[in-house]
Amino acid sequence: MKILIISPFRVYPIHCGFSTRVYNLTKQLSYSNSVFLYYTDYNKKECNPDDCSFLPNVTKRNFKVSYKFMQLINPSLIFEAVSAIKKEKINIIIAEGIWAGPHAMILSFLTKVPYCFTEHNVEHVRWKRMGRKYPGLLRIFEKYCCKFSKKIFCMSNNDRQQISELGVDINKLTIAPNGIDTLQFRPRTSKKYDLARKLKLDVESPVILFFGNLSYTPNLQAVQIIYEKIIDSVLEAIPNVKFVIVGSNPPLQFQHEAMIFPGFVENIEDYINASDLVIAPLISGGGTKLKIIEAIACGKTVLTTSIGAEGLVDESTRYFLKVIDDWNDFINFIVDFLKNPIVNDLPSIFIEKYSWKSIGEIISKEISMY
Template identity: 35%
Template sequence: MNIPSKKILVLSPFESWPLSQGSIVRTHFMATHLLKSNSIWFVFRKSAVTHTLPTQQDITNSRNRFAQLFNPFLFARLWRLVRREHISLIIVSQIWSGWHGVLLKLCTGRPLLFDDHNVEYLRLRRMGSIVWPLVALLEFIVCRAADAIVCVSDVDKGHLVKNLHVTDDKVTVLVNGANVNQLLKSPVPVDVIRAKLGLVAGERMVLFFGSLQHRPNAQAARIILQEIAPRLLRSNPEAKIVIAGLGRVSFLSKQRDDIPENVNFVGFVDDVTAVIKSADLVIVPLTAGSGTRYKIIESIACGRRVISTSIGAEGLQQHILGEALIICDDWDAFAQQIAENLTKEREVPPTPAFMQTYDWDVIWQNLPLPD
């Protein structure tokens, strides 16, 4: 019988399910990997829907967003848990759980691993948020307290080393990925999915997906409405842009202008893989954010071309993604690239190099677990 090698406490400020945003996806696959040879306690934000991994022991935090930063009742419970169960490692998955992790380390002496999904202060600064200096301070404190740090790209590592004064050897780059083999094998009734999304026979489907409650995604959706959709309507009237993701009602309630006739807002979708595979093309017109974009990796793993801004594709390895990723920052050229690529074969099979670099099973094999 295999005995778990470590007892690990994983702290996440997000829900555990559904896999509706990148940070939830990354934490889910990290926990799945850890469970192969460890026993874990998983702390996450309470939600209406949960999904328990085998042998995983769940602890839910309040739904209150400020409780994710610090909840004294949760902290007391976790402090007792660490001592009672002899937890050997604490993992902070995303910066907003940082205070819980830092204080648990100080109070129990257990080693701390910090998985920094984004350089969060940089993302907020790019968005024009006034709180970015406070977030930079929090990120600095968590990085200093951590025994090891994981980030998602060499670009992010450079920001941590240069701007937060983290030592180079403390940081390991583990890129964002996808469950490549499963995505490739998933059968999809394309005509049925397209009909459910409001498309009619003969229309081409351009997809943007992501939670509209996330400000960079909301900004990208506005760019689609104001810049991309009108241009595409003139050049390709048979093309329909589908925008999928949480927050549709709230987003649309704030729009003062009419929605272009070639745009469909479909809200949250249960099976984003099916929607990606039903698309002819995926677009990522992001102008803010940091880290790397799951939507790009997931789309390429599904065999679809992606047209993105340089911000959207930041940190990704273009030489590995090849013709599957097209980068463009001018909106006239962006719309032109959409028009040109809609004439090409929509299937772009992932290369062996992509599968070796961006598959979750490969990525998490290199996760450092400090003693």
């Protein structure tokens, strides 16, 4: 089968949940299909030569753009994609996120090749929670991206329900959740000593980890909550605790002697494995959180909010995912857990559900009819 995947953002180097998903599922689909990946790149930094060598089994085309709107409508991408669709006899187009929707709809109209649509988040819900402008207009745009697609891949039952409320036929919606690289994200207890040495910490100091792109509003809000509502109360009970906040664009306005900002790291799995507890005090955003899945895959307990846990509460996560919305109760859980840690074995059902291989098989099965 020949598949054209369209991404409105740079895919590699992997820098966020979006690129993690597109990279890994493109890789999975390329094992048994001919895959073409066309993506726009608004990143102002020049690519390293190695950046263009990723996914060697995939035919890639990077369209550098000077204006953000060209991520939505790019004449060069449309022209070259039409040519590739006709020449290669491509069977199906996969649009990654609603920002790839216009390209997919135009290409499908011009070539009569059907397209599928990946809802990384239910975007109009996410925008509304974040207080961004015009969520109503975005809702209309999202509805039409879904309406003309043959199949929609969403991350959870919760997302499936929210998308169906747009008037989309629920039978078009298939759950293909976010996942993890099971070789990269796995329990490794020795990393505690490595991190203590690297960050010059006492190995006996409990480590609480939060990670993500720190310029993204929901993650920035979470850091502010840690700084304003959580850290001092935890320190009163456990004076040697350290909060390690990992991610690009660290908000250094939140300076505290017990907060450490290593910045962006290549090996986040080592930081997860070195931590005693992972927290995600999120109050906005949408979709399922890769950071939570990755932490659980390393055998870590994750403390989060109802928004953070959306779409992730089920039998496979029940012993690892703790959901608390009251900040006093949130603090009490942290203190109790650090004083009396609980270690559980990761159930096989979790790996079966969240491995990229399993998710790739779901997508392959759904698109095989085209």
